[in-house]
Amino acid sequence: MKALHGKALLDDPAQNKSTAFTREERMRYGLQGLLPYSVADIKNQQQRVLGNLRGKRSDIEKYIFLNSLLERNQRLFYRTLIDYIEEIMPLVYTPTVGEACSEFAHIFRKPQGLYITPEDRGRVASLLANWPETDVRIIVVTDGERILGLGDLGANGMGIPIGKIALYVACAGIHPAHCMPVMLDVGTNNQELRNDPLYLGYPHARLAGQDYLSLVDEFVQAVRHKFPDALIQFEDFSSEHAFVLLDRYHKQVRCFNDDIQGTAAVTLAGVHASCRITHKQFADLKIMLLGTGSAATGIARLMLSAFQTAGLSEAVARARIAFVDREGLVVTARAKHKAHIQPFIQEQAPASFLEAIERLQPDVLIGATGAAGAFSEAVIHQMAQYQERPVIIALSNPTSHTECTAEQACRWSDGRAVFASGSPFPAVTMGEKIFHPAQGNNAYIFPGIGLGMLACRATLVTERMFLAAAEVLAAMVSPEEIERGAIYPTLPRVREVSQAIAIAVCHVAQQEGLATANLPDDLEAYVRTLMYEPDY
Structure with a gap:
């Protein structure tokens, strides 16, 4: 990195430390007189950032403020984002x-x-x-x-x-x-x-x-x-x-589509983890997807592979996955179908959304529609009628487009729903019990995939990498988080999750003959050395 001096150094977001430049650094880099007297450490600067951030009246004002921080002091922005990720990532x-x-x-x-x-x-x-x-x-x-x-x-x-x-x-x-x-x-x-x-x-x-x-x-x-x-x-x-x-x-x-593959992996991980709450076997589940776009199709494809990995035949696995759209159950009798969902079309009589739930009695209902309120009270009631612990995953975001809220899923199921969403929701209180909905955020998957690819320099990204990532993420949900009703880890653990996924990606790349880097035996230590820690 080119050494900068004076105002040019203060104007470079990657090198700027602002008031954290020491007295010696101020002399060395020609910064004397360009900064206030006080020397602040990064923790002190963070408190100023948080005070300003929390004083903003709207989320868009907060977004603008954070973006301006990134543009002037990169390390302070990322240190604050990492340390306060639950507050700042949304x-x-x-x-x-x-x-x-x-x-x-x-x-x-x-x-x-x-x-x-x-x-x-x-x-x-x-x-x-x-x-x-x-x-x-x-x-x-x-x-x-x-x-x-x-x-x-x-x-x-x-x-x-x-x-x-x-x-x-x-x-x-x-x-x-x-x-x-x-x-x-x-x-x-x-x-x-x-x-x-x-x-x-x-x-x-x-x-x-x-x-x-x-x-x-x-x-x-x-x-x-x-x-x-x-x-x-x-x-x-x-x-x-x-x-x-x-x-x-x-x-x-080296490429992937996050809407298709990242969403699929984070959803599959949530379904795996939900089995620890519902006490069902993954291979026994029936999955219903509302929506026929790229996200829903990606979920179905990865779910199919996961079912087959669990021992089901391809035919049986396909029969466990059903699509519903605005016209109801996607069946062969209907005139037009999107090419990418052809393998999952049900050979059944037409049915409305509610009729499809009654007929198929799915264990898991996944929404990827962008249609706000698509999981109505009647839909949640219907799911809860057939399942003691219905799993409801409302993926659409932003929040204004979600299929239902955490509170709706909880109250309409009398507190029995296992709920996750694409956008964050606060905890829900019912009587003396507090439910902590988990956010099925792709940030649990794609950063770890990227870190793994950087580590092993695999020539391609494969489906097995996403299956492995889903398994790792599901396994990292702690017993305490499961007890709270959450099917994903808390966000402060996301770097730990990414490191574990990166290691799994390296293993898959080695098994598939795609890794081009010479990887050491201690992958955990090696991957950790690759992870940037913003500090001064």
């Missing part, structure tokens, strides 16, 4: 990032990440060369077409890669210099955005067809050339493009 990512993306052009302060537009066709490699870091290992890329449950937000979707990179650093200790957020700004079909004079994106209708795919191809190939050790994480693409791109590249480059 502000840096879900649910607040949804509002931040919606307002992205209006709250824009300083550019972060790399933007690629159709006008850059033929010179994407030169754009990557403009990036200031030369050893990029993690790339999070979106095209902004399906941001959370909010839809097409165009270039405003850059808030998602920025947020995910923050979680890679905080949750798995990937050094910020190894990370790059990317926006494939191929336009937007959101006319309201295009009419907004403050919108910062490519102000045209979305690129489609071969023109779209060729630009993505150019990006992927440019990454392979410029950053050969990089892992590409596809994020918040439409279902159609998500599956096409994953199928196109997953056997060529």
